[in-house]
Amino acid sequence: MTQRFYITTPIYYVNGTPHIGHAYTSIATDVMARFKRLDGYDVFFLTGTDEHGQKVQQAAAAAGVDPQSFTDRVSADFRAMTDAMGVAYDDWIRTTEQRHKVSCTELWRRIAQAGDIYLDHYEGWYAVRDEAFYDESELTTRPDGTKIAPSGAPVEWVREPSYFFKLSAFQDRLLKLYEEQPDFVAPSSRRSEVISFVKGGLRDLSVSRTTFSWGIPVPDAPGHVMYVWLDALNNYVTACGFPDENAPRWPYWPADVHVVGKDIIRFHAVYWPAFLMSAGLPLPKRVSSHGWWVVEGEKMSKSLGNVIEPRKLVETYGLDQIRYFLLREKPFGGDGSMSHPAIVSRINVELANDLGNLAQRTLSLVARNCGATLPARGEATEDDAALLAAADALLAQVRVHIDRQTFHEALEEIWKVIRAANGYIDRQAPWALNKTDKVRMGAVLRVLVDTIRVVATLLQPVMPGSMARMLDQLGVPADARTFAALATRLNDGAALPPPQGVFPRYVEPAA
Template sequence: MSDQKNFYITTPIYYVNDVPHIGHAYTTLACDVLARFKRLSGYNVMFLTGTDEHGQKVEKSALAAEIPPQEFCDNVSSRFNELASAMNFSNDQFIRTTEDRHKKAVQHLWKTLEEKGFIYADSYAGWYSVRDEAFYAEKELIEGEGSEKLAPTGAPVEWVEEPSYFFKLSAFEDQLIEWYETSEGAVQPKSRLNEVKSFVKGGLEDLSISRTTFSWGVPVPGNDKHIMYVWIDALTNYLTAIGYPDMENEDYKAFWPADVHMVGKDILRFHAVYWPAFLMAADLPLPKRVFAHGWWTNEGQKISKSLGNVIDPFELIDSYSLDAVRYFLLHEVPFGNDGDFSRQSFVNRSNAALANGIGNFAQRSLSMVHKNCDGKVPQPGEFTDEDKAFLEGLDSVLAEMTEHMDNQAFHKAFDALWKQVTAADGYISTQEPWKLKKADPQRMETVLYICVEAVRQLSILMQPIMPDSCAKMLDQMSVSERGFDQLGVKGRMQAGTAIPKPEGVYPRFELPAEE
C-alpha cells in the first residue's frame, strides 16, 4: 500500500452514560460516507469510532445501576457497536478507553508532557459540571432559576476544590492562533473557526487535567491518587488506535496526522483548543481539520429526554429503510448547520429523490431492456449530440462531488449527483424509447444502452450514501467492478450483459394515519 494515498477520519468517541441517539448516528454517518467515498476513490482509509468510558458521570451512573463501572461500560458500549452494525457503518476500528492499549498510550503522552515541563501540580478551585465533564470560568456561567449558576450549556455546576495537576495551556495562545490562521481549513465551518479564535484571543488559563474525588479513570503515572481528567484521556484515543506510542508502527506512519476529526459543535473547544495544544506540547503533528457539525431538533423542538422526543435511530430504520435514513440525514441540511427532523419531510424527500427519482428511472430503464432487448444490454449505434452531452455530464460529476466531499459539503455533493438523476429523467422522457420500438428499433437500443449505463454510473456514485440498495442495483446489472476508477468510458456496460427482470430497491413511504 506504499503507493496508495492514505486517509484517516475519526468520530468523537461517545460517552457511555447514555444510549445512542440520532446525534451519534449523524456524526458517524458523515464519517462513514466520507470513508466509503475515499475508499472508492482508491485511498487506504482508517475510519475510527468508539466509546469514552471513564469519568465521574460513568462512575455515578454505574453506582445508580448498582453494577461495577466496567460492567456498566460493557453494556452501553455494546449498544454503540450495535448502532454501527444497524447503520451499516464501515469503521475499521471501534476503540474503548478502558482497553489496555489506550491506558498505555495516554500514560505515555502524560509522561511526555511532564518531561517537557508542561504539567505541574497545584490545587484547583472553581466551577465544574459533571454532565459536561468540564470546568468553567466564572465569566462563562449563566443564571438559572433562583439565581442558580449554570454552565453555558445549561448543565448544573458545582464548586470544586481539590489537588490537581495542570497543563500549561496558557503557553499556547500564540501557536494556536497561528495554526488557525496559517493552516487552511484547520477548523471548519468558518463560523466555528471564528468562535474558537475568539475564545483563545480572550486569554487561556492553565487546564486542570486530574481529579482526586473519584477513581474511575486512568491513574496519573507516579501518583495513582490522581485520575486523569477525562479530556486528556479521551482525546488520546485518536493516537491509540494507530499504534501510539510506537511511532514506527505502520499505521501511525500511514495515518497520522488525522485528515478529519468530526465532532459535534458542543465539543469543539476540546478538539480545536485543548487537543492541538497537547499535541504541540508533545511535538506531534496536528490534525489537518476539525469539523464541527450542528444539532438536530425534532419537529422544531429541542431534543431532550424530559420532553420525550429523543429520536431513536434503531426505530427509524425499522419504520422506514436504512438507506433512506442515511440519505435523508446527510442531505436534509447543509452540513455544519443545525437541522430539524420531521417525519413528513423525511417521507416527502425520500419518495421524491429515491422512489420517484433514481428508483423510477432505474426501474423504467432496466424493465424496457429486459422486455424489448431479449433481457440483454443492447448494442448501441452511433451517439447523437444529446447522447454525448448526457454521458459527459455523468462522466464528469465525480470531480465536482470530490471537491464538495473534501470540504465536508455533503449536501452540495448530493445536489451535484442528483442533477444527473434529473438529467437522466429528462433524457429518457425526451428520447421516448417506448415509441422507438416500431419507429426506429436501432435508435431505441442506443437510447436504452445509454439509460442502463446511466443506472450503472449513478449506482456506483451513490454507494457511499446508500451502500445496500446500490449493491442490489449493481447486482441486478451483473456489474462486479464498482470503484470510481470504473466510471466513464473505462467501465461502460458491455453489450450482451444479461438484464433479468428488475426488482425495485427504493420503496415509497407513507406516514401512519395519526400523523
C-alpha cells in the first residue's frame, strides 16, 4: 500500500496583500510535496486563506465593501500569487466555505462535550492585528503610554462576555508530548521557545468574541462568534472531510508536517494540539517553522516601502531562479537577507555556471562527437567510480534533509556533486580524448550524463520547469523521472535532442 503524506501551509490571512513571506512558505511546502510524490508517496498538499476575524471586518469596512466581497477578492489574489510561484497544491481551502463552518461547529461541540469550554467574561489586552490575547508580562510600554505586543502590534484593553477553553488543564499533556516526540516542533530553537512558554504556566484561552460579527457562530450561543484561531487551525481537518470519518481524504489525517512562520508557532504547537486532545482527535506529527526575510538588512514594512511582491521578483529573475534562491540562501528555521546582488550571484555562479555550464558542455560534446546519441559506459576508472558513487549516494542524503526541512543543506549536498562533476570534466578533458581515445571519451561523457541525470531528477521539486527541460535534453523519458527510476540505466545509443542552455546568466538592464 502506498504511504500517505499530508503537508500544509498556514492559511494566509486576507487583511492585506501577498508578500514574499507567503511565497516562501508556499514554495518550501511545495518542494516537500513534490519531493514526496517523486519518492512514491500518495501526497495531499493543502493551502488556502483565513478569512474571519475583527481585522478582516475592519479592513473590509475601510475598503468600503462587505466582508465576503472583500475576502473573495483578496483570497483570489493569494491564489493567483500561489499559482504564479509554481505551487502544485491539491486543495485550496477558504474558511468562509460551508464545509469549514460545519467542521468548526462539530469541533466546538466535541470540545464542549469534553467539559473543556465554559462561559465567563474576558478582560485583558488584545491585539487586533495579531488576533491574539497577551498577558501583561509580555507587553512593552512606549513613552506615550501605548502598550505593545511582542509582535510590535498595539494592544487594547477588552472586556466582554466570552467562552473559555481550559488550556491550563493541558499543560502537563503538552509537555509530555514535546518530551516523547522531540521532533514535534522544529527547529530546536522554536521547540525550546514553546516548552518555555508552556512551562511558564498556561492560562485559559478566550475562544469567542461578541464585539464583532464576522466569524463562525458559536453553536447555541447567540451573539458569540468563534475566536479566529480556533476557526483557522481547524482548516487542517476540514480539508480531510471532518467530521465525516468516511470521507475520501480522512485517511490523510493526522498531518505529517504543518509548515508555519515563526510568528505563529505558539498557535500551532500549543493551542492546536490542545484543541485536538480535547476533541479526541489524533495530533499532527510535526510543526516546522521558518524565519523571516529582511531586505537589504531591513525588516519588511509598508512604512519603509520595502515589501517585496513575489510576482515582480519572478518577472525580474525567473520563476525557478527565485524558487532556488529562496531555499538556498538561508537556513529554513532562521532569518535571511534578500538583496539583488545575492540573487544575481546565485543565478550566475551556481545555476548558470556550475550546473548550466556543466550540462551544456557535456551535451554539446555528446552532440558533436557521439552522433547525438547516448554513449555507453566503459570500464570504470577510480575517478569514474568516485563521481558515480557520490551521485548514487545523493538521494539518501537529500531525503534526510527534506524530511528535516533543511532545504539549504539538501541543495548543498547536490552542489557538492555538481562541483565534483565540474572537477571531473576538467581532469578528464573529453575534448582532448576525442583526438586520442574516442571510446574513453564516450565513457567519460556517459559518466557525466548519468551524474547530471541524478542531479536534475533530485532538483525537480525545487526547479520543476528548468529540470524538465534538462531531463528532456538528457533523453530521460517523462515516465522515468521518479526517484525509483534512477535505479534503471538509460539505454545506450538513445538519440538526444540538440542541447540548449537552461539557465541564462542574469545581465543588468542597460541604464
